[in-house]
Amino acid sequence: MTKETDRTENQQVISVWVRDPRMQKNDFWHAYIDYEICLHTDSVCFTKKISQVRRRYSEFVWLRRKLQANSLLMVHVPGLPPKNPFFSLNNARQITDRMKGLQKFLEQVLQNPLLLSDSCLHLFLQSQLSVPMIEACAAGRTHYSVVQAVQRCGLRRFHSEEDLHNNLKISCDSDSDSSEGRDPEHKIKDLEASSLDLIETSQEEEPSCLPRST
Template identity: 35%
Template sequence: MERVDICVRNPQTHFDSKNNKFMTYEIAVTAKSTCFALPFSTIRRQFLEFKWLRKQLRSDYPYINAPNLPPNLYFSDKYDPSCIAHRMKGLERFLEECIQIKNYRSDTTFHLFLQSDLPLPKLKEQNEGKCDPNFMELVWKQGGKTQPIAPDFWEQFENGAEGKLTP
């Protein structure tokens, strides 16, 4: 039986190099489905990455009504625990509704968003067809992880490591 469970959990507050505050959410996927490369994965994403994904899915599939994301929190304290909980539920609902759409289930960018820690610039490159055809195989061989396993992943890949990446 095909089944995919998605959980958005473990919010974390971060600060960028300019000391701007932002939140990431862990996405845990358990997939008993031939559609998914990994049976289990956890990655972190920011809300702005969810916004990019929705925009990309709408662009790639204009004839499909994309599920809604939770609203932006302009007038609320977006770091208030109740706001965070509400946002996590909305993000989880968004992903669960996306999984129900056949075109999205088979979309490479959607899978990379859910099961790899590729940063947004690399997701964009992949979506535009600008990445080396072998790069996805390497990402999946690394369990969807590029950052913690091999910090110089992209350097090794661009120098022709061809599946021999070292941690």
């Protein structure tokens, strides 16, 4: 009985919610829905114990593909709510169902120790980096570390106007999938220059469960 209680008390908690869907407009003709991801945890695997970021469906699609690729097929990554060709930004039921499916996906991902060690997952959940910059940071191709990017969460996204424009061209509707292509090195350096003023030069050591590169 005592051992059971001790095991329960020592168990680390990771709670995640996907909520607050909001319509965002690229321009007059194109719009999409993004969702707030709230994470509360006492796990030593996370740099921040409380965080909030906003992500759209296509970014979840990218994350799932990335997790599957990085795990080298050693685990089965949970599924996402399926892409719906008839998804409507004005259909509250469809939006709610998708939101619930995205939360279930994250809950299942966070239960897997192997997936939990992926830097891309941590940057997705706890940084304001765009998808191309998540890939660059996780691969060690930025002047700031994974921990530093997470610590600066809450400031504006680390990308330039050019990056924003190109991201919008990649995906112009709420159901489109993100491109997996990486930016050329010179473009990443340009993006870094726009974000260096937001990054602290702290040399804080990263948690052991956060790899420095994928």
